[in-house]
Each structure stands twice: as structure tokens, then as C-alpha cells.
Amino acid sequence: MQYEEILHRCFRCGYCKLPGNYVDFNCPPYQAFRFETYSPGGRMWLLRAWLDNKIELTDRLQEIIFSCVNCGNCMAHCTFPKFKDQLLPAFTAAKAELVNAGRVPPVIRDCLTRLYQSGNAYGRSPKKREQWTRGIEIERFGNQDYLFFVGDVGAFDTRGQEIARSVVRCLKANGISFGLLGAAEISDGNEAGAMGETELFRHLAEKNIQTFNALGVRQIITLSPHGFHVIKNEYPRLGGNYQVFHYSQILAPVLQKTAFRTDLPPVRVTYHDSCYLGRHNLEYGSARKMLSAVPGLELVEMERNFQNALCCGGGGGNVFTGIIGSGLDTAARARVREALASGAQVLAVACPQCAVMLADAVKVENLDGRLEVRELSEIVNSRFEAK
């Protein structure tokens, strides 16, 4: 198994379970299940034991391996500099071993099947990928400055579609020149890769790259940080070299010049750092800059922010598979409680997957009316002076 040479070097010291300021546990599967086996250190030792034939590959071990949501907290906070950066690659490599052996939890198998058969994680017809655009005028990509890459959640999830429409509105209002692929778009492959299906990832990525290159795409704006991450970091080795931006990076510099209403009541907002913008790509500023540009917003920080942010728990395909469940201690529920404790009325997100996970958590926690999850452009649009 790739990276297996680091497995035994884990000391199970537990720094990986915590954020840098130690305020609470910060590893979503460990938080959800609380057995040491679900912590990064436990997973490392179990993988070593499995490879050494000391334990068997049971359903539970499969679940433990796939419970990793790829948030990267362990990599950020492991105290061993010589191999900390290989922790997540090792866990993903372990998932790949299980995928290759055909030994994956059913929910993972079903999700991968949908991705393979339909080119999206929802199993919906590719022809329906453009449905979210009904009623709004958006051009197909031709020779605009940017391709706007929507991703599966933006295209097929109801909430995701709302966000996609809102972001597009905001881009247009700020004069950004962009076009869509429409039904030619296929899943960016990030979740496939995160679930260890490296061949499926390659298949999806290569298809997208072919489409992009045929159209002469040079610059891409993504809706989702997941798409941002994978197109920026993984597509180049497959021949896909583009300048890639998350929409917040495009909007942040231009919003300063935007006219906003000043008659609306002030709102206290806290921003949830999405893992694929934040920890994985060190982009902590653009979303905050967007929010700071809007008068009447008081930005408050949660205790776990920037590199210490608590993942919403949606990564590693979990938003589609629900493998870590929705118990009291799950990440999304803990996160919305933390947002409420910060004094915020609005929990701002830059990722449609985070939006889905956190909005569900607000409901389960009975916080409707006290905390609202809103995506960045929705906040901006709601405060924009309509001409």
C-alpha cells in the first residue's frame, strides 16, 4: 500500500484529534464515534495491523477506514514534521486498497456506482445538469474570460442549486465574464478520489480536461472548494493546466467597489472555513474580504477558525453517503452549536457541501430562527443596492 512505511511511525499521541488551540476535539469521525479506532492514530495502527495480518478486514474496519472525511486536521496538527503531510494520502491510499479489493461499505459502493454510471454523485441524468439555470440568462462558455465550473452539488442538490444561482447572479452583477459547460460538465472527481477510487477519478478528470481543452479554457472559477482543490492541484498531472479560482477569490477584490445598501439592520456573521479552501489550499482571506466589504455586517470568529476550523463533516463523500451519521457529537452539529456560541446570527459558508451539512444540522439542533446558514453571495446579494 502506498505510504505504508509511515503507518508504524504514529505514536498515537493524539495531537491529530485536536485543533492547534486544543479547545475541543476536531476530527469528525473521532468526534462522532469516540472510539480510539476512529481517530487518525487508531486508523494508522489498524492499517498497519491489517497489512501485517494481525487483524482481518471486517465490515467495521472498512467503516473505520471510510469514516475519514479528508478534512486534513490531522495533517495540520500532527506533531511529527517528517510524515504529517502523508497522513491523509495514507488514509486515501487505504481506501484505494479497499476499492481495488472490492471491499467497501455499501453506501460507498453505491455512491461510486452513481458517479461511474451517471457522472454525478446523485445518479441523475446528465441531461438534467443544466436544470438549475432555468429562468436565468447564462451563456455557454465560448471565449469569455472564465469557465464557471458548477460541480455536482450546485447542479443537482436543491440547496446547491440555490447557491449556484446566487453566485452566478453575483458574478454577473460584478461584471465578471464567464460561461458554463452545461450538460458537458461531469463530476470534478474530487469525491471519487477522496473515496479511493483513483481510476474513476482519472476517468472523470480526463473527460473534463478533454472538454476544457477542446474549448480553449484557460481560466476556471469553481463554485465548490472541492472542485477548486482538485482542478488546481490534481488536474495538471493529467494534462489539465489552468488558472483556477474559487468564486470568492474573484469577487473579493471587486466587491470593494460595489454599492451596498446601508439602511438594513446590522447582522453578526461568522464564517466557516471550508477545508478545501482553508486547510488544503491556505485560502482563508478571500471569503473574509468579501464579508468585510459589506456594510452592516459584524464579522465574529469562532474559536476554531482558519487552520483550526472544524470540518462540517461532508468530505470524503460523506455528504452523499452519511457514513458518520448524524448523532449529537457529529461535526456539523458541533459546528452549528459553536457558531451559535460565537454570538453570530448567520453562519456564512463558501461551499455548497458545507451549506447542505450545516443547514441540516441547524434543523436537527432546533436552531431555526436563531442561526441561519447562508452562502457568501447570498449575503452579498441581499445587501446589494438594486439599480
Place this chain on the structure above:
Amino acid sequence: MYALKYDPQICAQCETCDCLMHCQYMDFELAEAKAEREKILTGQASKVLNDCVTCYACEEYCPADNHPFYQIVERQEEQGVLPVPTPITKQQLRMMQAQGTITPAAVNAPVINMCFFPMLTGCVRGPLYENASVIVGSDIFCNIMWLHFGKNSVIRERLPRMIDNIWNFYLKDSGVDELVCFHDECYGTYTRLAPAFGMKVPFRPVHLFEYLSARLDQLKNQIKPIGAKVAYQRPCSNRLVPETQHWVDDIFQKIGVERVERRYDRENALCCGQVFRAQQRDELADDIQQRNLDDMQQAGAAYCVFNCPACLFTLADAVAERGIFPILMSDLCQSALK
């Protein structure tokens, strides 16, 4: 081998004894200074050997370039009067030892010598250092710091090898014969210290500020004047090469900063104090650091500009606490470029 080029006759005949009379840390009447000088000349115990803080300044004060400071260090070593406790000295000797890991590498001019400060190689970036090569590592460490430890013997032992390494592993085969020294210590080593010990230096050392000044001329159209008041922390090693001081003002003028008039500047500059701490003289270090920083603050400096990494590491926090921005000269120049 590598005898110090020191002429006792010059000292014996010197009427002014500037080295001791101008010392910022020891107070002498002329008669007393001459008496202590006599003791040093004749190899007797002298309080100068105990009380010298090793700030290098007397190298500048001596009108005859007779290396009074290096001679003090010779005597310290001969008489076992160590400025720094033995265990600390031994540790430092080990820490800064050449690792023997140097391998030949092609370089091209300008070659920037980072000595043994790998943490600062990030300074060499952008148009200011276009096409520059960087050399760094324990095997090219200049070793001048042993002057602070009463260890001329270590300089004699280690420095020739460093000079050879720079020449044979990097410069010679690349056809480069100039070396831009990022740090005054290195420039002082190769222009003053090495020759004082009779060591030949086959390359031409270039002071960083000479390089920066020329480069700023070339990038003239890209300079946006900074428009701030700055204090300059003159490092002790610049005392070996006082003729380079004008580069500081040249650069400041080109990047549009005003050097504040303050007491502890130029010939009156104060040591950063880290060496005093090694000598276990904490209260003296506290005192001079306080005076130095008070001086900068009262003069209204917005930046404290450093050349020496050791001064920077020592004073950066204290400077910042005063609301003054600590910055290396190189980075200040970077910030002036659009």
C-alpha cells in the same frame, strides 16, 4: 602559520590610545589606558581582557589599522581569559562546525553568500536579485564569530577551509570571482580578518549594500519611495569596514526613507547585546538595548533596519513592541519596488 599582522611598535608609540579611550563600555583616563596597553603588549593580565565586551569597535577607532581588537583576542586566548563560559563556547563550536556535506555546484553572478543562515535564503527573490545564485551552509561559514569567544585559534583552523570551499566548490569552476556577502560579518571576514591573519582570499568580496545600491539604480523606474523614517542598527562587524557606511545613506536616499538623527548611530552605534548575554552580562545587555531602543523611539523611527541576522533575531521582538517595524535592509529595498 597565519600569524596576526599586528605591530606592537605602533601601539607602543601611539599617543592617543584611541582604541581604549573611545571604548563605549570601558572608561579610562589616558594614563590608565596606556598602563593597560602596556600590560597587553607585555602579555600580562589586564582588566581589558576581562572587561572587553568584544564589540569590534576599536578596530574602527585605531587610526593605524593595527588590529587592537584581534590582539586583545589573542591575549585572551593565551591567558585563558574567556569571555564566554566554557560549556557555552564548546557548544557553539560544535553547533557551527562544518558538516562536510558541501558538493560542487555551478553558480552564476551575482553569487549571494548567505553564510550559515539558511533561514534567510528567502530574502533572495524577485527583480532585486534577478538571476542570482545563492550559496549557504556550514561548510562556508565565515567563522568570524569566534572573536567573541576568545578563539582566534578556531578562526585560524577553520577559516582557510571555508575560503577554499567557496572558491573550489562554487566560484572557480563557474568562472565567477566576485562574492556578494549578504552580511557584514562575511564581508568583514574576507576583506579584513582573513588578510590580518595572512590568509589569501582568491575572490573579490562585494558588500551587499554596494550590490543593492547598484541594483536600485538599474531598477530606478520601479521604485516607489517609501516615505518613512528609519533607524539603522549598525552591526558590530561593520566596525571592521567603516568605509562601507556610506552605502546605507545611498540606499536610503534611493528608496526614499529618512535616516533619523539619533545618538546611538554611526560611530556611536550600540551592539545589539546578544554577545553580552553569552558573556553572562545580562544587565549590561538590558541597559544598552533599552538605551538603543529608547533612542530609536524618541527619534520617531517607524522602521528599524538591520543588516545582521543576529541583531535582527536579538532585537526584532523588542523593536516591534515599541511599535517600530524590524526589517532587513534587503527586505526594505524589496518593499520599495513596485
Place this chain on the structure above:
Amino acid sequence: MKELYRELATIVGPEYVSDQAEERYIYSMDPGTMPPAAPDLVVMPNSTEEVRRIMQAANRHRIPVVPLGAGLVLSGLSRALHGGIILDMKRMNRILEINEMSRYALVEAGASQGMLQAHLKKHHPGLKHSAPDAPPVATIAGNVSIHGSGHISHAHGFHSDMLNGLEVVLPTGEVVRIGSCATSDYWFARAPLPDLAGLFLGWAGTTGIITKLAIKLYPNHRFNDVGVFVSEDPELVPDILHRMTGTQMAEDITAWMTPKPDWARGFLHCNINYGANTKDELIWKRNLIRASVKDYIDRKIAGFMPLPSAMKAPFLDVPGRILTRFADVRKGGGFEYVGAIMPVELFPTAYHRGLEIAEQAAVSYSLGARVIGINHCMMFFYAYAFNRADDADVRRAQQALEETNRAVVDMGGIPWKAELPAQKEILRKMDPNMVALMTRIRAVLDPNGIMNPGNWEVD
């Protein structure tokens, strides 16, 4: 066992009990060298009431119970030597009360060092607790119950000295309050009542389960600094420590010696950490500390390292990460240490013996000593790193540890949180009446012998 499983699932909820192979594997060992001893069940309670019911069930079934915090004891004390239940206490991690005026914190037994530290930093920045150098997930209860020590131990003793009171569940299921909390709403002291806390400190979990504890808090100074005093002769160290501790200016004094990096080899470093409310006070303390060792400085045989702020940072870190990182020295994720509680005058003997053992056993080592109290004693640690993927390397470390334990007991010290072989050494040397008393007490508290059996038992 199936019957017990069902009962436990009813008590804590089915998602918090496991008899699965994965849990039994992971919970069978800690990151030290002791061989695995797997439990039958792992249970994670969330309240004292749940613990009470678990103990009653365990007693009924006569199944062993082993309490577990973060599992970082490294000497294998939380293995299930006779199978049974491992009680993972970490769900019970609430911080219940911070009393600013009386400077104490009341926490559940699973509360971690890191979370208390973070909580105080945010809500009570003028207070701190004495944290060990264990990783921040380590539990406060686990460390107190083994007589741990840490960053304020020079000033205020063992962490068990800083204990104000306990809530424990006895092996037979009774919930008992010990200390002032037994008669008052305040957890301010163990005096003046008969001090029953001693029944649960240093017993390796063989007398009951701690469910709550109150620990003393101390002023958190705005300004903090560290000096590192270096000498070459271990014979000087007891006097150096005696002098420095005599100033009573510092919070933590720890000596360390390590062969790597190379510049550190052969040098004795004494780290002295101190804090103050103003900069002037800090400098004044520094000067007093320096004055105490002036004689050595004047003779140039020792001195303080000149450290710029960036180099001081690792020595000011609480907990210090340097110790945890020792585990990767052999690229093998393992280290274990003998912590020998002994008088400071034994320092040179302890040091020389450590060097001998390490060199003979060809292990990677690090030696050090944290002063407890005003030179009242020290925790001299002999840390040996090993590569857990290399059986021979693990064995070498084990042999070094065993030899060290024997050497420590022979020279008049006592291994702290003693692993099983070390327990035997200690018991062999112990006053037989003390052994008898310990046995009697255990029999009274734990008539069915279910509490972490296999530990502290005479052969």
C-alpha cells in the same frame, strides 16, 4: 459476556460499547513497549451514574474493569491484563466549574489537559493549571492519579499535591465524595478531613474509578521567560538545582541531557522557567536566579545559553512538543521512559547509570529530571526510543527499561507509574507491612478483585 454486553448497552447506549476486534486490538496496548493485553469490551460512559451502574454490573459478573484516560501512560497500566472491560472515560470531559477566588477547577475525569488550558485561556486568562509535558489529549485525572508532575511542579509539588477533592465510584458501585466536597459545595481542600484521596492516588486504578476531580489553579503570568543553564559536570547539578530552587523564583526547573543534536551531547542543561506580572519583575527574578549560580558563572564552568526569542519558544511551550517528538527519533513511533522519583542528590549516580545502560543496550536515549518542590525530589526520566516495526529494537528498549527500573530501585529511587516488571521490583523492596496494608485495603474496597487486576500484586 453477551449478557454483560447487553447490560452495558442499556446503560451507555449500544453505540458506546464495543466487543469488536478493532477496538479490542487498539485498546490492548498503549504506545509503550508492554505487550498487548486485550479487553473483552470497551465501554464509554457519559456520567457518574453510568459508571456506577457499570461497576455494579461488572461486580455482579465478576469481570475486571480498567479505567482509561488518553492511554498515554506508556507503561501499560491501562491494559486489560485479565481481560474484561476497559472504561474509556473521555466522553466525560466537561469542565464543571472554575472558581477564580479560590483558584480551583472542577472537571470530569475525562477532561483533557489541552481543553482545560484552552478554556482558562479564553475565560479565565489570569489562571493556569500545572500541565505535564504529555500531549494535550492526556487527561487531568489520569495524570493526577499517577502522581504526575509538570510545569508548576518546582513551585508546588506533584500534581497529586494540587488535588482538592475527588468524586470516585468504588469497585462495588458506591459513589463517594472525598475532600471538602464531601461536606461542602466548595471543593477547596482535602484538609481538614481524613484524607482518603490517598486511596486513589498511585494505585494504578486498582481501587476505584475517579469520575470528578478538583485541582488547584495558579496565577497565569503575563510575562514569561526561560533560562537554560549549561554545565559539563553532572556532579555540579545537585548544587546548581539546590541554589536555583532556593530562590523560589521559578515555576519549573528541568534538567536535560541528550546525545542528539550533536551540540547537546555531554552537556547538562537546566531549564528554568519563571513568570511575572511586569517586565521589571521578570528581570528582577532573572537576576536573582542568576545570582544564585554566580559562583559557577564567575568560574566560567557554567553559564546561561544566549537564546534569542525564536529559540526560547520551544522551551516556553506548554506542553512541550519536544518530548513527544522523541518518539520519531528511530522513525518508529515509539518511546517509553522510566520516571524515577528520587532525591536530587542522586542525580550524578542516576545520570551515569543511565548513560551506561543506554550505551550497553545501544538504544536512542534522552535523560532528564524535573525538580519537584524546593529540591524536595526529582522525577529523573530515562527515555528510550524504539522502532515499533522492528521487534529487536523494541526488545532492546524493553531490556534497557527493565535494567533501568532495577537500577533505580537499587539506588534508592522509585519508578513512577511503574510498569508491571517494575512493580515487582518495588514490591520486592517494599516494607512488608506496607505491602500487607495495600493488600488489605484492596480487599476491603474491591472484594471481588475486579479493579485493574494483575497490577501491584505480590507473586
